Amino acid sequence: MNAHRSVRRVGERALRTVPAAAVALALCAAALTAQATPADEFVRLEPVVQQALAVAAPFTVTIETFGGTRQVERAEGPMDGEAPPKARPRPAPKPKPKPKPDDAPEKDKDGDKQPKKPLVTPATGFQQAQGRATGVVLTADGWILVARFALALEPTTILVTVPGVGTFPATRAGEDTSRGLALVKIEASGLPVPTFVDPGEVRVGQWALALGRTFAADLPTVHFGIVSAKGRQFGRALQIDAGTSPANYGGPVVDVQGRVLGIAVPLSPSGRNAGVEWYDSGVGFAATIADIAPLLARMQQGEALQRGWLGVQFDPKWLGPGAKVVTVDARGPAHAAGVQKGDVLLQVGGVPVRNAPHALACISGHLGGDALALAVRRADGTEAALGPIVLADAPWSEQQVKKDAETPASFSLPEPQQGR
Amino acid sequence: MSGSERTRAALLGCVLAAAANAAVAPQAPQAPAAAATPAPATQLERTIALRQPSVVKVFGASGLQTIRPYCAGVVVSAQGHILTLDQILLQPERTRVVLHDGSVHQATLLPPEPQLGVRLLQIDAAKVEGGLQPLWPERERFDRTGQFVVALGNCFRLAEFEEANSATFGVVVGRANTALRHRLADVAYDGDLILTDAAINPGQEGGGLFSLDGRWLGLNMKSLAAKETNTLLSAAIPVADLLPYLERVVRGQQAPEPVAVAKEPAWLGVVLFDKAGRQSPPAYVERVVAGSPAAALGLRADDLIVRLDDFSIRTCREYRDVLARFAAGAKVQLVWKRGQQVQQAQVTLGKEPAK
Numbered sequence: 001m002n003a004h005r006s007v008r009r010v011g012e013r014a015l016r017t018v019p020a021a022a023v024a025l026a027l028c029a030a031a032l033t034a035q036a037t038p039a040d041e042f043v044r045l046e047p048v049v050q051q052a053l054a055v056a057a058p059f060t061v062t063i064e065t066f067g068g069t070r071q072v073e074r075a076e077g078p079m080d081g082e083a084p085p086k087a088r089p090r091p092a093p094k095p096k097p098k099p100k101p102d103d104a105p106e107k108d109k110d111g112d113k114q115p116k117k118p119l120v121t122p123a124t125g126f127q128q129a130q131g132r133a134t135g136v137v138l139t140a141d142g143w144i145l146v147a148r149f150a151l152a153l154e155p156t157t158i159l160v161t162v163p164g165v166g167t168f169p170a171t172r173a174g175e176d177t178s179r180g181l182a183l184v185k186i187e188a189s190g191l192p193v194p195t196f197v198d199p200g201e202v203r204v205g206q207w208a209l210a211l212g213r214t215f216a217a218d219l220p221t222v223h224f225g226i227v228s229a230k231g232r233q234f235g236r237a238l239q240i241d242a243g244t245s246p247a248n249y250g251g252p253v254v255d256v257q258g259r260v261l262g263i264a265v266p267l268s269p270s271g272r273n274a275g276v277e278w279y280d281s282g283v284g285f286a287a288t289i290a291d292i293a294p295l296l297a298r299m300q301q302g303e304a305l306q307r308g309w310l311g312v313q314f315d316p317k318w319l320g321p322g323a324k325v326v327t328v329d330a331r332g333p334a335h336a337a338g339v340q341k342g343d344v345l346l347q348v349g350g351v352p353v354r355n356a357p358h359a360l361a362c363i364s365g366h367l368g369g370d371a372l373a374l375a376v377r378r379a380d381g382t383e384a385a386l387g388p389i390v391l392a393d394a395p396w397s398e399q400q401v402k403k404d405a406e407t408p409a410s411f412s413l414p415e416p417q418q419g420r
Numbered sequence: 421m422s423g424s425e426r427t428r429a430a431l432l433g434c435v436l437a438a439a440a441n442a443a444v445a446p447q448a449p450q451a452p453a454a455a456a457t458p459a460p461a462t463q464l465e466r467t468i469a470l471r472q473p474s475v476v477k478v479f480g481a482s483g484l485q486t487i488r489p490y491c492a493g494v495v496v497s498a499q500g501h502i503l504t505l506d507q508i509l510l511q512p513e514r515t516r517v518v519l520h521d522g523s524v525h526q527a528t529l530l531p532p533e534p535q536l537g538v539r540l541l542q543i544d545a546a547k548v549e550g551g552l553q554p555l556w557p558e559r560e561r562f563d564r565t566g567q568f569v570v571a572l573g574n575c576f577r578l579a580e581f582e583e584a585n586s587a588t589f590g591v592v593v594g595r596a597n598t599a600l601r602h603r604l605a606d607v608a609y610d611g612d613l614i615l616t617d618a619a620i621n622p623g624q625e626g627g628g629l630f631s632l633d634g635r636w637l638g639l640n641m642k643s644l645a646a647k648e649t650n651t652l653l654s655a656a657i658p659v660a661d662l663l664p665y666l667e668r669v670v671r672g673q674q675a676p677e678p679v680a681v682a683k684e685p686a687w688l689g690v691v692l693f694d695k696a697g698r699q700s701p702p703a704y705v706e707r708v709v710a711g712s713p714a715a716a717l718g719l720r721a722d723d724l725i726v727r728l729d730d731f732s733i734r735t736c737r738e739y740r741d742v743l744a745r746f747a748a749g750a751k752v753q754l755v756w757k758r759g760q761q762v763q764q765a766q767v768t769l770g771k772e773p774a775k
Contacts, residue, residue: 042632043463045568049567050567052566064734066734067702131598166762167755167762168762215597216596220594221593221594221596224590243617246651280652
């Protein structure tokens, strides 16, 4: 077949150019052709990959953003989960130069009044989303899924180019910070819509192709790999080993039939640099779509969905059953609902809690605004049912921080009037 | 680059190769001598075996710690021409080429091609036992997005003497014509690169990128970063782009003299709302010069220029950079946004009238 023909062609080419070597090559090629085996996985797989690419190309769209200067922040803060270790690891203090006697008053003045480290510090030296980005058509009437990453600079203008259809200005709708997804809307109809695969049907080890539109305009770029794991990020994402990077965030991760398994998003758990630091590392994430239809509807309404937060920390030494609460954040909904220090959390949303990590997973799989019924055992041995408790938005999430902080000025011009 | 370690691809290759070997073994018993190295059974294995002899190890002078004195090269003539990436430590008298049989040859340096960043070396073909197995580029490009490729080269100098080059497997990710840099320096190369997700590690530069059926697609580049995304790329120069240089230096063919046309700067006739600052603002039109191509097109103040041909224009600076790619008289597709409408039209770029 194909391979057979090509090997022969290689021989012919050498014949035209360098006769001496051509003899060797031609002999070699002939010998190789004779050995051709019918079962050759890569030879059979290659056209399949290209077919999947052809299927997925029409709904893989280009996102271009203009303007906007907001710096991408990294956020760190309290989490639901185990109590942090007492002494945080800190870099070893530098040996201070011995103060001269006449410097002593100055030292006293500074004293221990170290300025408190602000909760949010801008990630230095990191620029992002300056190039084109990628999106996926969600509905035929112009809803487009993108990675929040592409909109992180708060662009004043967003353009979406659907291949073969045209370029449209887009308006920003809601987003899901826990999945790294955002929705934009363009005024179009009859757009090519992909098939979204339910994550329940995805098999670990199946092929996964990550497509992007950052560099190529005619065909999307493709990175090839497998599904590495399911249910990552508290059930929100697949893990894949195909290369994902700013060159394809927002693009579809498809199977060999060109069906969408998820959307490539930067979601490395440390959450610094917008979760991008694991790019092309063999660890990538694809936010699943088929299972979040109700959430997409909320995002279409303009809602910003965020990871839910209860405001408790658990004793890491308590091995279960249940999870023992050691800290209750006064700002959190758990405090308001009457969860107390020393309580053992027995059930979250009707699910019996096995241990602290399990409790964390049960809570973090929900979003802010979700209501959860809790069952706890008090320190005195009595059991109490609490709630339903409405989870708060995670206070460390970027969205929340953005709401609190003053947004730096970004360059923008007033939209010109129609028909001017 | 953390993504360099593609154990998965390697593992996959091994597993599939093993499976194929197992399938073949009963009907094709191996000769005792071949037991140590079974004959290649799959197309990928055959291609690697077929192309290894054409990819050589190149060693330069040692010295600077930050510059690696080793890379790979591709044999391009029976007269001993070796194509490799140019670098500072390839010095006369101190550059050695190691062939697949382990023989070491002193190389002479031929003139480099600064635009592409490549250089030809030559070894004494008379001293090579058994002859060289040269490759020669084709005039057309054959790389297709999504096809499987294998990159050969001496990654991390793992191969010495007769040890074989490393083979890494992946797909053609796509083509990219994007602004590039290597470490902090801009890269002059301006053409469509072949992007791949086959790991191209240090030392693999100068080696070859081959299709599953053994076709020579590209010359592996050193690790480059795309300036737009700030991400590292595994990339190769398409061999078709190397052909003029090879024809000139290896075959002595005189390239057709480029017709010396004084390139006049292109002019559209818009004044942008470009304010000084660290960050260049989007390319909003402040005013349109009467009688200019922009005026003929009907551009107005407050239009936002977003694309020129296939180049996105996100800032006023990018507008100037992209416009500089064209000469007066060039026909380009201009895309602009007016209110909530995206409009486009073809425009012939003019020449700025003398003041």
